[in-house]
Amino acid sequence: xxxxxxxxxxxxxxxxxxxxxxxxxxxxxxxxxxxxxxxxxxxxxxxxxxxxxxxxxxxxxxxxxxxxxxxxxxxxxxxxxxxxxxxxxxxxxxxxxxxxxxxxxxxxxxxxxxxxxxxxxxxxxxxxxxxxxxxxx
Numbered sequence: 001x002x003x004x005x006x007x008x009x010x011x012x013x014x015x016x017x018x019x020x021x022x023x024x025x026x027x028x029x030x031x032x033x034x035x036x037x038x039x040x041x042x043x044x045x046x047x048x049x050x051x052x053x054x055x056x057x058x059x060x061x062x063x064x065x066x067x068x069x070x071x072x073x074x075x076x077x078x079x080x081x082x083x084x085x086x087x088x089x090x091x092x093x094x095x096x097x098x099x100x101x102x103x104x105x106x107x108x109x110x111x112x113x114x115x116x117x118x119x120x121x122x123x124x125x126x127x128x129x130x131x132x133x134x135x136x137x
Contacts, residue, residue, distance in 0.1 A: 005019065005020050007053070007057070009044050009048070010046055010048055011044065012045075012047075018035060018044060020057070021061075022037050024037065024038055025069060025070065025071045025072060026053055026057075026070040027043070027068060028049060028068040029068070031047060032047060032049075033047075033049060033052075033053060036093075050064075054070065061074060063099075063106055065087065065097045065103050066097060066098045067098065071089070071095055075091070076088075076089060077090045079097075085098075085100055
């Protein structure tokens with residue numbers, strides 16, 4: 001990762017430098033990546049595929065939760081395990097999850113605690129203070 005905490009994104013016009021902390025999530029569509037940024041109405045579109053961004057976003061703040069998605073962990077509002085597992089972000093966006101074990105591990109939720117969390121419905125990461133509501137149907 002670079003020292004300036006900016007992600008250089010090649011676009012048709014040249015390069016777009018995005019403050020990494022403002023990235024909500026990245027979505028892949030074959031060889032195109034859409035980068036959704038806080039405060040922007042439309043995503044930044046890059047011809048670079050999603051896999052090329054993974055090494056640049058290994059800050060502990062981002063995780064690939066699906067073949068087509070990398071998500072900013074600080075934007076997660078809910079982890080929902082109903083009608084297919086997905087994340088609900090703070091802006092209301094739903095992100096499908098196929099890499100559940102890795103996500104739960106990163107969030108500090110061991111499989112053995114799922115039953116306990118089912119009854120409580122909430123998890124607070126004591127390291128970050130992030131409160132996550134779990135919804136099981």
